[in-house]
Amino acid sequence: MGAPPLTGFQIAQAASKAKDRLDGEMALSHGKAPVNESHTPFARRRGPIDDGVYVYRLPEVTNMTIWKEGQGNGKKSYTCGPAATRNMVNAMNIRATGSYQDLGENQWAIWEGTTTAGTSRANVANALNGHASQYGSWTTYRPATKDSLYSTIATDTYYYKQSIILNVDTEFFTFWNSKALDHFNFAYGYDSQSNPNAKLVAVGEEWDPIFIYGSSSYGNPYGQHANVPLGNVYDAVIHTSIHGIVA
Numbered sequence: 001m002g003a004p005p006l007t008g009f010q011i012a013q014a015a016s017k018a019k020d021r022l023d024g025e026m027a028l029s030h031g032k033a034p035v036n037e038s039h040t041p042f043a044r045r046r047g048p049i050d051d052g053v054y055v056y057r058l059p060e061v062t063n064m065t066i067w068k069e070g071q072g073n074g075k076k077s078y079t080c081g082p083a084a085t086r087n088m089v090n091a092m093n094i095r096a097t098g099s100y101q102d103l104g105e106n107q108w109a110i111w112e113g114t115t116t117a118g119t120s121r122a123n124v125a126n127a128l129n130g131h132a133s134q135y136g137s138w139t140t141y142r143p144a145t146k147d148s149l150y151s152t153i154a155t156d157t158y159y160y161k162q163s164i165i166l167n168v169d170t171e172f173f174t175f176w177n178s179k180a181l182d183h184f185n186f187a188y189g190y191d192s193q194s195n196p197n198a199k200l201v202a203v204g205e206e207w208d209p210i211f212i213y214g215s216s217s218y219g220n221p222y223g224q225h226a227n228v229p230l231g232n233v234y235d236a237v238i239h240t241s242i243h244g245i246v247a
Contacts, residue, residue, distance in 0.1 A: 017139075058091055060090075062226075076105075078117070079119075142243060154190045157189050166185055167243065168240060172233075185207070
């Protein structure tokens with residue numbers, strides 16, 4: 001699908017996010033979060049870590065049952081993009097309305113142009129911009145460093161209340177037990193406090209091979225994984241053929 005026109009609200013948020021990316025890449029590389037005291041709409045606020053918010057996970061994701069890839073959609077095994085999007089938007093719906101408003105994986109697959117070959121990151125961003133416009137704006141992004149990825153996860157989850165869609169090589173996640181696939185899942189929080197040796201990322205995983213196939217030779221990755229080292233997440237992102245995120 002083509003890129004839809006953005007609303008004024010989305011244009012403002014897109015500009016704010018673009019500044020966040022730039023601020024984060026500059027400031028976190030020097031060991032601190034960016035600061036900007038402007039009070040205009042969507043202006044860059046003090047970074048959450050700078051404000052002492054060292055741990056944050058979207059409660060809507062933490063407390064929800066993640067829809068499995070293929071669930072309600074014929075147990076398809078190539079719909080990780082729509083499945084990740086479905087879960088992300090469900091979480092935003094419950095924050096806004098108090099209840100889930102599930103559009104179904106198949107609807108997101110149609111909007112994202114998903115085929116048996118998979119889904120493009122650009123189509124994920126376009127589908128979100130066209131069908132979740134009340135919550136914000138999204139684009140594809142290639143984080144240059146671990147710190148810039150972490151900054152994006154922190155600002156988008158804490159300030160914008162949005163998960164980040166990750167395109168990953170699964171072998172870098174320990175809960176995939178060395179199984180290598182190009183895949184979409186999503187980040188829903190961060191933790192700079194629990195482990196003195198590594199920043200941590202909360203990752204939501206919708207893939208359940210036992211649900212799809214009845215068995216698995218590499219265990220079951222499905223679920224909320226709240227303590228994934230940032231280095232693993234960054235390596236997973238940069239080692240895919242279309243290495244990047246939707247944020």
